[in-house]
Amino acid sequence: MNAMPGIFWYWNADPTPNGIRRQLTQIRAAGFRSxxxxxxxxxxxxxxxxSGMKMRYLGRKFFRLARTAVDECRRLGLRFMIYDEGGWPSGTANGELVKRRPEFGIHVLExxxxxxxxxxxxxxxCGYPDLMNARATxxxxxxVHERYRRELGDEFGRTIGGIFTDEPxxxxxxxxxxxxxxxxxPxxxxxxxxxDVEEIYPLLFRLPEVTAEAEAARRRYLEAYATLTAESYYGVISGWCRRHGLPFEGHMNNEDLHSLHAASLGDFLRCADRFDVPGVDAIWRQIHPESGNGNxxxxxxxSAIRNHRKEALSESFNVYGNGVTGQTMYWAGNAQLVRGINRLLPMPFPYSDRREAKVGCATELSPRNPVWNALPALTAHWAWAGNYDTGAxxxxxxxxxxxxxxxxxxxASAFDAMLEALQEKLNDAFVFWRFAGVDDLAAATSKKLLIVPGEPMLPEQRRAIAGFAAAGNPVVRHPAEPLPDLAQYACICAGTERGIRVLPCRRPEGESLMIFNESTERKLLTFRPRAGECWRELAPPDPVHAELEPFRTSETKCELPLVPGELRILTTGKAVPPSPAGSAxxxxxxxxxxxxxxxxxRIGEHITCRxxxxxxxxxxxxxxFTEGEPDFSGVIELETEFNAAEPMPRYLEFDWVAASAELFVNGRSAGLRAFAPWIFRLPPLRPGRNRLKLVVSNPLGNEWRARYxxxxxxxxxxxxAERIAGFTPDETRIGVSPAAKLYL
Known part of the structure; x- marks a missing residue:
């Protein structure tokens, strides 16, 4: 049973059996797999x-309703995933752990x-546990976990497909x-x-001047508590999950800021080694067309590559705001897909729409928000595009x-900026790369180019890098030394191109290239096939753009048109001649x-759409439409007629749609579009007059902004809510461009 894409389902009120069945049916109808x-x-x-659910977390009623949810998931073909906490961060058992054993609480040295x-x-x-104490874990x-096993263990490895830990x-x-x-x-x-660790305690705190001795002490201390955490928290939980046939998945904290997570967590890679499905958080618009691309x-x-894991995940969109559109979610999802994230987990779908609970969650992805109408197109794309082996x-x-x-x-800020610039330089040159730790250097079995940002300080790091270089691997200390000619490491022969990102990946169809235009401009990617290479395009779930502007290839040149935000996939195999529609x-x-x-x-005591x-x-x-009603959020139905003449039009393209739409032609659906290009393939038309209906949805953003x-x-x-109040809305319009094109 496939688990991608999935959605986080907040039980922020006591559900009823009928409510559980209704909402799971809605989740499945929107195209989610878990x-x-x-x-x-x-x-x-x-x-x-x-406010939240009043029933006791992990109590009898909770598990009766959880069993109802598992049974319904089995009926619907959904994978049921266990989130291991009542809220977050994980490890507290909703505060119960430290209440029972106060000595297992998290400690600080002051x-x-x-x-x-x-x-x-x-x-x-605070109720947080000591992550370095295996007895606390x-x-x-x-x-928590043993309670789920006793109540629902018969479905472990069947309908129940994994356990998720969140931000310990x-x-x-x-x-x-x-x-x-x-x-x-100690x-x-x-x-x-x-x-004895006590000898270095004075060097660990804020100092007037940080000496070389203090820096070395801090690095040793960080290495010690990072490895202890990896063993005592992540290692203990992953061992339990594997003994009971469940993948262990989730994410840590502050992954988006290298220096911040390094200073607090330590070695991400060593901790993530314990995950069967490692992940990151993308809830604060860290990955957004206006704020970041998610390197x-x-x-x-x-982590997935170095441990040969098939999947990597992302918890996404929770605080993007109720104005988030299908186009933004498409862009942010594509930005992650080309960086090796192949299971996207939007959040949240709150059970309750009570005003207090909804506002606290900041973004609502449910049928109460008209953006839900865009989800079937997005989930179909994510399931198709994410069907590759991240670690292969x-x-x-x-x-x-x-x-x-x-x-x-x-x-720290200077290092983060330097590291981001280095990553973008490699991306622009179409270089496929990953992060590697000390363990990777010792285990390398083939030649690698190692780029070392800055100057590592730990003796263990220096020894590993020196040994790696002595084995004949090129090592560049960046930015002190110039990078080599990156063309020799590029996955396609295309020089450089800002804004286009390429991921080589292994799919069921064969070796493939996932190609994403993260820029705001239309692009034509041109590259030269290498000797023996033959590429063809994989048809996406909605292939209208691929039909209208097909990938073209010859022995000397490949050309792929890309609209802003678009992702297309090429795979090896016999080339397919371009469709005649390409010259329509x-x-x-x-x-x-x-x-x-x-x-x-409307947002009031409840969210309504009337x-x-x-x-x-x-x-x-x-x-x-908002020209006359600037605060409008909802759905409008538009109608028009046009006369068809020979030759009959095959496609209809709008300059823009805000923010998603389904087109009906003479009562027959011509498809749902949630992101550009806004092209619909028309069903067979009748000569003369034809009736068009366009059902257009925008998200809750205007209503939320008016009510804020x-x-x-x-x-x-x-x-x-304070955070999203400062966001620029993704889209405030609802409607469609009157100007359009008919392709004959």
């Missing part, structure tokens, strides 16, 4: 989320005002006045380094992964749309 049950108990972060240094149990206040398994975290940071610590750490440090997702895919191909170029703390914030005649036309009906979305009486009126000349001042005044907002 559902992640995400419990949101009422006591979880009350200041932010106001420097007091008098200069003395002593540990403090911070878990007593085993208690977590007893409280530390308190404190090296170079501050509070440093991560555990009672288990013994581990002593066995690793043969000395950090390579951390998860790098080993790149020839590695970037050395440095899990090191930085002495100051400016140095384009005939401009102007369609005079009439607004026939309106479904208006049909309102609406006299037929012309759509404004601009094509934008009232929500803020009445205390319904939280930090998430």
């Amino acid at each position: 559902v992640y049950l995400h419990p949101m108990p009422d006591n979880f972060r009350k200041s932010d989320f106001k 420097r007091r005002a008098d200069g003395s240094i002593a540990p403090r149990n911070a878990g007593i206040d 085993k208690l977590f398994l007893t409280l 975290r530390f308190f404190g940071e090296l170079g501050s006045d509070a440093v991560p610590w555990s009672p288990c750490l 013994e581990h440090y002593r066995s690793r380094y043969g000395s 950090y997702a390579k951390l998860a895919s790098s 191909i080993e790149p020839e170029v590695w970037i050395f992964y440095r899990p090191e703390p930085f002495s100051d914030k400016a140095a 005649e384009a005939k401009p036309t102007h369609l005079n749309w009439i607004v026939r009906s309106v479904l208006r979305s 049909r309102e009486p609406h006299s037929p009126v012309p759509l404004p000349a601009s094509g934008d 001042p009232e929500m803020k005044r009445t205390g319904q907002t939280n930090s998430y």
Whole structure:
């Protein structure tokens, strides 16, 4: 049973059996393959989320309803995934673990005002567990995982397809006045380094000047607690999951900022080695056309490659805002797909639409938001494009992964900027690369180009790099040394091209190239096939653009047209001649749309989408319905007629649609479009008059924006809502361009 794509299903109220069945049917109809049950108990972060499910987390009623959900998933062909916490971060058992065993709480080492240094149990206040204590992790398994096994274990490995852990975290940071610590750490440090960790305590805190001795001490300390966490938390849980036939998956924290996650977590790769499906978080618009392209997702895919895992995942969209469109989700999904993320997990679908719970979650992806109408097109694309083996191909170029703390914030920011620029340089040159750690250097069996950003400080790192170079592998210390000619490492012969990203991957159809235009411009990618190469295009679920502007290939040249945000896939095999549609005649036309009906979305005590009486009126000349109603969110139905003449048109293309639409021709669906290009393949037309209906949806963004001042005044907002209030809306219009083209 395929688990991609999936969706996070928030139980933020007590569900009913009928409600469970209804919502799972909606999830399956939208094209999702798996559902992640995400419990949101009422006591979880009350200041932010106001209210949640009243039944006891992991109580009898909870498991009766969970069994109903598992049974319904089996009937629908959905994979049921267990989220291992009541809220987040994982490891707390919704605070129960530390209540039972306070000594298992998370610890920090503090420097007091008098200069003395002593540990403090911070878990007593926050409920977070000590990730370096294997006994705490085993208690977590007893409280949570064993409960699922007793109640639902008969479906493990069948309908139940995995367990997800989310953002387990530390308190404190090296170079501050509070440093991560555990009672288990001194013994581990002593066995690793043969000395007492207490000797370096004074060097771990904020200092007037960070000496070379202090930097070395901090790196050793970070290495010690990172390896201890990998063994005592991730290793213990993954061992339990494998003993019970369940993949272990999830993500850590702060993956999008290298220096931040390195300073707090330590070695991402060593921790992620324990995951069967490693992942990242993409909930804050870190991956968005206006704010970032997601190179950090390579951390998860790098882990998958070095451990030969087939999948890497992303938890996506939670705080993109209720104005997120299908086009934005398409772009952000494609940006991750070409970086090795092949299981996309949008979130959340809240069970309840009560005002308090909904606002706290910031983004709602459910039938209550008209953007849901775009989901079938997106899930079909994600399931098709994500059908590749992330870990199957080993790149020839590695970037050395440095899990090191930085002495100051400016140095950390400078390193992050340098690392991002290096990654973009490789991407522009079509170089397939991954992150590699010390373990990779020792295990390498073929020649690799190793790019070492900055100057690693740990003796273990320096020895490994020196040994790797001595084995005949080229090593470049960047930016101190120039990069070699990158063309020799490129996956296609095309020089460089800013904005086009290419991922070589292995699919059921064969060796393939996933090609994404992340720019805002239309592109024509031209490259030269290597000797013996023969490429053909894989038809996507909606192949209209591939039919109209096909991939063209010859012995000397390949050409692939790409609209902004588009992803297309080439695979090896016998070339297919271009479709005759590639030379179709384009005939401009102007369609005079009439607004026939309106479904208006409202945010109040509940989210509603109600049909309102609406006299037929012309759509404004601009094509934008909100020209007269600027705060409108919802669905409009447009109608028009046109006379068909010989030769009959085969395709209809609009300049734009806001934000998704389904076209009906003489009562027959011509398809759903949720992202550009806005092309519909027309069914057979009849000579003379034909009737067109276009059902256009935009998301809840306009209504949310109009309601936000009232929500803020009445205390319904939280930090998430404050964040999205500052976002530029993805799309405020609803409508369609009157100008169009008919392809004959």
